[in-house]
Each structure stands twice: as structure tokens, then as C-alpha cells.
Amino acid sequence: MRIPQEPSNRFTKRKVIILLVTFILLSLIVYLYAQSPIAKNLQGVVQGVFSKPKAFIYSLRHSEEKESDIKKENKKLSEKLVNYELMKRENDALKSQFDISSDYSQGLVGAKIVGFLGERALPTAFVINAGEDQKIQKGMPVISDKYLVGKIEKVSKKYSVVITPLNPNFSTLAKLPETGAQGILVGSEEFMVFDRVVITDNLEENGIIVTKGEVKENGIGILPDIIIGKIKSISKNETSPFQSAQVLPIINYSRLLTVFIITTP
Numbered sequence: 001m002r003i004p005q006e007p008s009n010r011f012t013k014r015k016v017i018i019l020l021v022t023f024i025l026l027s028l029i030v031y032l033y034a035q036s037p038i039a040k041n042l043q044g045v046v047q048g049v050f051s052k053p054k055a056f057i058y059s060l061r062h063s064e065e066k067e068s069d070i071k072k073e074n075k076k077l078s079e080k081l082v083n084y085e086l087m088k089r090e091n092d093a094l095k096s097q098f099d100i101s102s103d104y105s106q107g108l109v110g111a112k113i114v115g116f117l118g119e120r121a122l123p124t125a126f127v128i129n130a131g132e133d134q135k136i137q138k139g140m141p142v143i144s145d146k147y148l149v150g151k152i153e154k155v156s157k158k159y160s161v162v163i164t165p166l167n168p169n170f171s172t173l174a175k176l177p178e179t180g181a182q183g184i185l186v187g188s189e190e191f192m193v194f195d196r197v198v199i200t201d202n203l204e205e206n207g208i209i210v211t212k213g214e215v216k217e218n219g220i221g222i223l224p225d226i227i228i229g230k231i232k233s234i235s236k237n238e239t240s241p242f243q244s245a246q247v248l249p250i251i252n253y254s255r256l257l258t259v260f261i262i263t264t265p
Helices: 008-033 037-101
Strands: 109-120 123-128 141-144 147-155 160-163 171-176 179-189 192-198 210-213 227-235 242-249 260-263
Touching: 109 192, 123 147, 123 242, 160 171, 171 227
Parallel strands: 147 227
Antiparallel strands: 109 123, 109 260, 123 160, 141 147, 141 260, 147 160, 171 179, 171 210, 179 192, 192 242, 210 227, 227 242
């Protein structure tokens, strides 16, 4: 025997209608409440509470953007300042060098140091951006102001290697003008040695050693009276026919940016 379903269907339809009416009434109440002065005042309070954090966050974001712009400007200014200082130092070096070289008839070729070998403060060699294209040849002396930086050891098309007086492969005739003592100056990495000085010559501590000059017949070589360094200590044995002295460079190699090659005597 089957049970009738009609009462159950009626109950379901009634439930749906009640829920629909309830939803409409709630929507109407919410709308009317939102338009009421109380709701608007409450909304104003909520907005007021959150407006300061929003403003603060905005100001932070704005300040970050502003700070980023300032950093970019500072970076640009720093780059300009560095370029200015480099140009100023190069111009000062050029002016100083040409003022000094006016006493001589030699030709000078300026070059930038682009690398070094050995310790930065006491390099045994430099790489410079001048080579065969600038008519640079092996054996040409390299100077800065009145000081000897070294001499050309190797040459390529656009670059050259300069060995400094500290290099063990470096040697040149030298003298102590104050006393007339003469000898050979050779490199010993951390210092130079003024060697083969006859025992009867007078050497003095803090004496300034300069080049004696040894220009070859082809016109290439080291000119006289270029400052090499200062005597730190003297080694002397009365039973030996020769004496020697330890010599330290006067110029600060690590601060050199531009050097000059003497191409003609």
C-alpha cells in the first residue's frame, strides 16, 4: 500500500517561500540601516580609524620611492665626482709632467696604468695602455714627474709591460750626486740594491739615488738624473772592494694612475 506524498511537497514549498521572504526582509533591513544616520556615523568612525594607517602606509611607500630616487641621484653624483677627480689627477699629472719636461728635449707619451704584478704597494711590474701603435719600444724609460717608474720590458700592439726598479730583472747605472758614488741599481722585490759601489766612495743614509744615464746608440735608454729612491741602510766590509746600500722608492706606486714614456732622448 503506497503512502501519499502530497503533504510533504506542500511543506517543502512553504519552507522555500518562508526562506525567500526572510532573505528579502533582511536585505531591506540592512539597506535601511546603511542609510540611517547611526550607520553613517559608524562608517565614518571606522574610516577614521583606518585612514591613519592607510596614510602612514602611503607615506612609507612614497618615502621609499623618494629615497630610491635620492639614491639614484647620489649614485650619479658620486660617479660624476669620481670622474672629475680622475680627470683632475690626470690633468695635474700632465701639467706637472710637461712643466718638468720643458728642461729636456725628449718626447713623452702618456699612458694609463691598467694592471700590476706583485704587491699593490710595491709592484714589480705595471701594464699600461700604450704599445706599438704609440711607437713604444723595449728599453724606453717610464717616469712620473722627476721619478723613475721603470722601463719597458714587453710590448704588444696596444699594451706594454713596465718593470719597476723593484723587479729582480731591473738594473740600471746609478749614482749618489751628493758624494759622486756610482754603482748599479738592481731590484730585489721589496727594495732596491745600490750595488758594486767601490769601497772608497762615500755612501750616506737618506741619500737620494738617481740614474747615471745609459742611452744606447739607437737613442733608447734611461736618461741621467731621474730620481730612483732613498738609501735606507749601508752594507760595508773593509775587506771587500765593494759596498752596497738598500734603497727604498720615494714615490707611492699604488697611487699612480698616469705615467709617461720617454720615446726620444
